[in-house]
Amino acid sequence: MDDQLTRxxxxxxxxxxxxxxxxxxxxxxxxxxxSGLTVLEVLLMSMITYGGSVQFVIISMIIKHSELLPIxxxxxxxxxRMILISMSVAPYLEKESVFKNILLGSLLTDxxxxxxxxxxxxxxxxxxxxxxNISNLIAYFTWAIASLTGALIGDYVGTPxxxxxxxxxxxxxxxxxxxxxxxxxxxxxxxxxxxVLFTLxxxxxxxxxxxxxxxxxxxxxxxxxxxxxxxNVFF
Amino acid sequence: xxxxxxxFTIIISSGFVVWLSKVFPLVILxxxxxxxxxxxxxxxxxxxxxxxxxxxxxxxxxxxQLPSLNIENLVASVPTILSAIxxxxxxxxxxxxxxxxxxxxVIGI
Numbered sequence: 001m002d003d004q005l006t007r008x009x010x011x012x013x014x015x016x017x018x019x020x021x022x023x024x025x026x027x028x029x030x031x032x033x034x035s036g037l038t039v040l041e042v043l044l045m046s047m048i049t050y051g052g053s054v055q056f057v058i059i060s061m062i063i064k065h066s067e068l069l070p071i072x073x074x075x076x077x078x079x080x081r082m083i084l085i086s087m088s089v090a091p092y093l094e095k096e097s098v099f100k101n102i103l104l105g106s107l108l109t110d111x112x113x114x115x116x117x118x119x120x121x122x123x124x125x126x127x128x129x130x131x132x133n134i135s136n137l138i139a140y141f142t143w144a145i146a147s148l149t150g151a152l153i154g155d156y157v158g159t160p161x162x163x164x165x166x167x168x169x170x171x172x173x174x175x176x177x178x179x180x181x182x183x184x185x186x187x188x189x190x191x192x193x194x195x196v197l198f199t200l201x202x203x204x205x206x207x208x209x210x211x212x213x214x215x216x217x218x219x220x221x222x223x224x225x226x227x228x229x230x231x232n233v234f235f
Numbered sequence: 236x237x238x239x240x241x242x243f244t245i246i247i248s249s250g251f252v253v254w255l256s257k258v259f260p261l262v263i264l265x266x267x268x269x270x271x272x273x274x275x276x277x278x279x280x281x282x283x284x285x286x287x288x289x290x291x292x293x294x295x296x297x298x299x300q301l302p303s304l305n306i307e308n309l310v311a312s313v314p315t316i317l318s319a320i321x322x323x324x325x326x327x328x329x330x331x332x333x334x335x336x337x338x339x340x341v342i343g344i
Contacts, residue, residue: 016326019333041242048250058249062237068248075249081284082256088277090264098265105258110284117281170292170308171315171332177285178319178328184282192282199286207294207302216287223283224276231275 003123010134013119017111018138020172021052022146027166028055029150035059039151046147050140052109054078057213078213081220085113092120092127100129107136114176121183187227191235195227311335 001013025046032042037059045055054075061071086105093101112135120127181192202222206215269277293309294302311332318331 016324016329019326019329023333036236037242038236038239041239041246044243045246048246049253050250051253054249054253058245062242062245065237068244071245072248072252075252076256079253079256082253083260084277084280085284086257086260087264087269087273088280090261091269091274093261094265098262101261101265102258105261106254108257110288114281114285167308167311167315167332167336168329170289170312171329171335172325173285173289174312174315174332175319175325175328177282177289178316179323179325180281180285182323186278187282195279195282196286199283200290203287203290204294204302207291207296208300209298211298212291212296216284216291219287220280220283223287224279227279227283228272228276 001119001122005119005123005126005128005131007130007134010131011138014112014115014135014138017115017172017176018142020169021111021139021143023166023168024052025143025146026150026153028059029147029152030154031056031150032059032147033151033154035063037062037151039148042151043144043148047140047144049075050107050109050143051075051079052143053213074213077217081110081217082108084217084220084224085110089113089116089127092116092125093129093132096129100133104129104132104136107133107140109136109139111172112136112139114173114180118176118179118183121180121185187231188235191227191230194230195223198226199223307336307339310339 002009028046029042032045032055033039037045045058049055049058051058057074057078058071061074086108089108090101093104096104112132115135116127116132119131177196181189181196184192199219202219203215206219210218289312293305293312295305296302314335315328315332319328322328
């Protein structure tokens, strides 16, 4: 990563993360087909809902012929972390127009968000439309093509798990977390490690009684509170 | 098979909910400035989200009981972390991660 916020840098810096969601995209296609959705429906869901993990939740509810309202509620809860993500990136896009903000927000994902938070450590906390938009677009079309591919080949191959592709996303988060910790300068490293440790503990305890999908949101909120309190008291 | 209308209604409405949660804060925050406390709070979002997504994958949930370890993901995390420390290259990290898990499944840990 460097301090250039150009389209070219966006392509170079986003490409490694693509591997992270190709596997999940293919999986969503295969699971969608196996659950009785048509190829067109799988593709439309990836292009319109565009929710990553939330698509698995929606598919599992469609299988049970769920009513619309519970599906909407589940979608909101599983995706509510995007509200935090969007709030957190907002200050860096303040100078871009409302239209550009809407465009960037529409295609924002966990992956392009954490990548951009890594990027700002190299750009003196600057971010712009060109860079994030290209990063978003690459993620969007990769996701669409991957789920289409999954839906098309779903009838012939089994689960893609045996290839280890399902770990790609986790590996990407591990990598981005490490790169974030070593390059973040505003928060002391000791404090960051404390927050990571707190998150581990909160996930472990939370898994006992809160469904994993919703737990991510709760733990994120708790982790941020923990970080702020520790920062004020000890750092 | 389900009726196309049923599935399409779900796709459109869930898409709207997802879209709103991503776009609404961006548009609102162009008008209103966040106070210092909120900014400080939000500065912890990247590391907590990444840690939470990682740690969640290390366990298998059994509601009402302690979670058990996902040994495959736990073991595959070790070479992944090492490659992060050694190379600092996202591409290498992701590839090492994929190969590690595939290898673990082949030898059957």
